[in-house]
Amino acid sequence: MLTPYLPYPDSSGGQIRTQNLLKHLKKKHDITLVSLIKDPTETQYIPILEKNFCKKVKVCLRSRKPFTLKNIIKTGFSLQPFLVVRNFSKQAQQAIAYELANNHYDLIHVETFYAMPHIPSGTKVPVVLVDQTIEFKVYQHYVKEVAPLPLRPLLNIDVLKLKHWERFYWRRANRVIAVSDKDKEEILRLEPNLRVDIVPNGVNLDFFKQKTSWKTSKPTILFVGNFHWLQNIEAAQTLITKILPLVKKKLPQARVWIVGQHQPDSLKALASDSVLISDIAEDDADSIVKAYKEADIFCTPIKGPGGTRLKNLAAMASRLPIVSSSVGMAGLGINPGEHAIITDSPKSMATAIIDLVNNPKKAESLTLASRRYVEQNFSYQVIADKLSRIYQQVSSQTP
Template sequence: IFTWYPLLVVRNFSLGERRALRRELEEEKYDLIHAETFYVMPHLPKTIVPTILVDQTIEYLVYRHYVSNEVPLILRPLFMLDVFKLRFWEKYYWKRTKKLVAVSSEDKKVMESEIAGIDVEIIPNGIDADHFAEKKIEKKTPPRVLFVGNFKWLQNIEAADILINKIWPQIVKEVSEARLWIVGMNIPERIHDLAGKRHDIEVTEAIPDIRDAYKAAAIMPVPLRGPGGTRLKVLEALVSALPVVSTSIGVMGLGLTAGKHVLVADTNTGLAKESIRLLKSPKLAKRIGVEGQKFVAKNYDWKSIIKLHDNIYNNILKKEP
């Protein structure tokens, strides 16, 4: 509240990191600086080395969605002040970079609407298709309905609450043997407590190999409501041949075809119905899983994504004196 910087910047700032970067740039010669996420930018000293900023998520949109939907009305003006700070500093660092990169066409549009004349490239998030393909594991019995997420992020907290409270009761009513499997990091105690009281909900904190979850589960609902970024968990699930049921926002910008690579619904009832349909139709689930896997392996493997990075690096270096 009492600083001009938003909480996200304050929380991630390290004076030691800033000193280390200044010392590194003074003592060594670099052609480019590649920064991931705008809130690492305050660590960079003034330098003639061109900087590429890849902004994984437009943070002010995420926080604005959270404040508008989750924060009590009486507290919203206070929280909206932080959203205002986020927007200001995101735009500030977007303008300071030599090249700004978004991970989706939707984020690119927002950036270009915020800053007239800015040139934004798109490099989607990628996955190691071979790494996920090589893992072999049997599906769990009874079938697991998977949710994966780091609960440090607001979108995952909101989505998990929707799944547990609104969607899961509809699913388990129709497929009584199914189990809801929450896998992730920083899972709230209330979810752990709930799982301890319910036979139909399981929780796995910090699973050693996330491939085990994707390969062992039957389906993965993605009831995301908030904007921003590329949904890496969706790509990982699909490349593991795990059928996904998502909101439109959850798969926005990925180029997936609804009904072919993924099932899409934008209401809680719709997400539940599509999940039930997959659980009751192994043939449909297998088809969606295979088609999703082929699409992601073709379009999002790091082997092809890295070439986009190389093109940007080379273009900038050609322009530098």
């Protein structure tokens, strides 16, 4: 298995997904994990991974910071997009070639298309490519909605390169796996001849503590995320600057609580008596669990596509009522009004939050249905079993 991150500690959606899948896949498979790391100190986690999640771990350095002069120049004079250049490691390419030449493997599992350049082009070992999100759509949204106007023409060139190579590596894989119906439809729209399966994201149901009361006169509205992800910054800013002021007109004691890693100064600057900013360490899982347990409403005003949506599954597992944009819950298959309140404007989100605070029985009913839904559909054991069946299909179909 090749991942563009070390799946320990589990601070981002991708890390959480990979770590939990490895935990269950280990029961049936011997897995060699090759992961890219940004900091040599991450090697301290190798013994934990080899003890609990996989047979062997190899880590390979990539550039610590994305926007280095070397990466920018290489992107400018290359047909490859910045995302591929930034995540490429010659060390990883050599390590994978060595493993394939000196050991027998039934298949190669690659997480994210931009890790694919590390796989030897002539390998006979079948490749299963998992695209956790359609990357070019994510960057397309960023360029259109967030990027400074003078930079947009240049960035749009990179988006075109990104789209070309993402499609190229989909075609090169023996099987492509999406995490939602929506992503599968988009992949097949662009590449109708591909075989695409769905292996959704999951949630560790035993990890999160369930709420038992939904009555409050001082509501705390929670948003959780890893703020390396641009969409999370955008969503947090929307919640603080556009939704909270509308909520406070009816619920003056309401406050917003932003919890997550790598929060930028622009977000920290918004802290106030009504806005609590908790910038936590990457391995601080306890603070995440505590936030889901203590908050009253989970609000996800995500606008941009992509991402794992694990934050929403965690809220559902914690029986924390959710008010979300349609994009924020995309791909989870929930029934609006039964499992979560889905609405898209700041005004309608504020109205929904106020309604749930004023109607604790409604909030309780919503969370009971959402907890049952994740129990039935998003257990990692069930998801890992599905992925294991795909492994067997692909390895048996390839000479």
